Amino acid sequence: MENEQKILIVDDEKDLCEILQFNLESEGFSIEIANSGEDALKKPLEEFDLILLDVMMGGISGFKTANVIRKERNLEVPIIFLTAKGEENDVLTGFNVGGDDYIPKPFSIKEVVARIKAILKRGTSNQNTGNQILYDDLKIDLKKKTTSIDGVNVNLTRKEFEILSLLLKNRDQYINREEILKRIWQDDVIVTERNVDVNIARLRKKIGDYGSKIKGKSGYGYCFRS
Template structure:
C-alpha cells in the first residue's frame, strides 16, 4: 500500500521522495527538506520507492544506494526503463560507486557521499531542480549541424531523432553549445552547471560528458582538450522567441 503524501507540502516547491532505510538519517533529511519548503515523503526500501514514485509523482527523489529488497541503483534503472525521468539525487556511502551511480545507461542527476551536510544536500537538490525546470521566460534554440537544442522545452534532436537527456546532461550540453569553441575546465563546468565545487567534481564532469556523447553518438560536437577540459566544436545559431538570429 502506497503511503499518503506529506500533508504539508509547500506551494511551488513540490514533493520530495526520500528513500532511506536508516531512520535517523531519514528524520534529518525530512526536517531539513521541510525547513527548505519542500513536502516530504519517506520510504525505507526500493520496492516501496518504485510504488511511491508511480503513485505520488514526486518532484524529485533523494535515493540511498544501500536499500533492502531493491537497491537504489536498480530503482533508478527501473524508473528510467519505464520512461520515468524524475530527477534523482543519489546518496552513497562509498566514493568508488560514483561511476556506477552516474553510469551512461542509468540517468542520475547528481550524488552526495556520506557523511554529508544536510544543508549541502538541500543545496544540491535545489540545483538539480533548477536544471530540470529551466527558465520558462527565455525562448532559445541552439543549432549545430543536425543538432537542435531547445532550451525552453529541454529537448534535443539529432538528425530528426529526439535524444533523452537528464536535466544535468541537458544543462551541461547547452552550456557548451552556447559558447562554441570556448574550452571550459572541469572546475568551470562544475561551478557553472552544478553550482558548487567538490573534490570529486572533475570525475563527475567526465562521466556526464561521456553520457551525453554516448547518447548523441556521431552527432556529438563535444571535444576533449587534453589536460584542460571540454568544448563544443561547431558554432550554433541562437533563436530568440522562435526567430533565427541574423548574426
C-alpha cells in the same frame, strides 16, 4: 501550499529519513519517505520534483531503482544519490544510470539542502516539465524525440539529440568527453572522444544562436551555458 515542491526520500535508515524530513520540511518542502527501492517504485514518482535515493539498501539497490525510473518509467525527475560509498567507480555508476548528483555519507544537512535547491533551481530555469525541456525558444520533447526553435523543427541525429538533452539537463555543469561517450554511446567500443567533438560541432551549427551556449573547455569537456 500550492507551489510546495515534493521530495521523495528513499533510504532504509529510518532515523536518517526522519532527520532529513524534519530539516527539509523546515525549508518548505513537502516530504514523503520510502524505506526501500521496492516501496519507492510503488509511488506516483511523476508527482515528485526530486528524489533523494540511497544506494546501499536491502532488496533492490538505489542504482537499480534509478535505472527503472529512467529506463522503464521514462521519468526525468532529478535524482540525488546518498551513499556511504564514495569511490570514483560508484560515482560514475550513479551518473551512468541517470543520477543528477551524488552526496557521500556522512554529510551535513546544509550541504544536502544546498544541493537540492541548486538542482531544483536549475530545473525551474530550464522549465523541465515531464517529457519536455524548455530553454527560451529551444524546446526538446524527450518522448517524441524532437527538437524545435521558436516552433520550427530542427533535424538532429539521434546522437546530437541525446547530447543536447544531456547538456541541457545538466546546464552550467561541464561534462567530460569520456562521460559523454559512456552515457551516449554506452557499449559502442568503436567510437573515440573525437566523435564527441564532431557531433557537438554539427549540433552547434544546427541550433543557430543557441550553438554559442555550448562551451568547450580543455580538460573539463562541454557544458550548456545559460
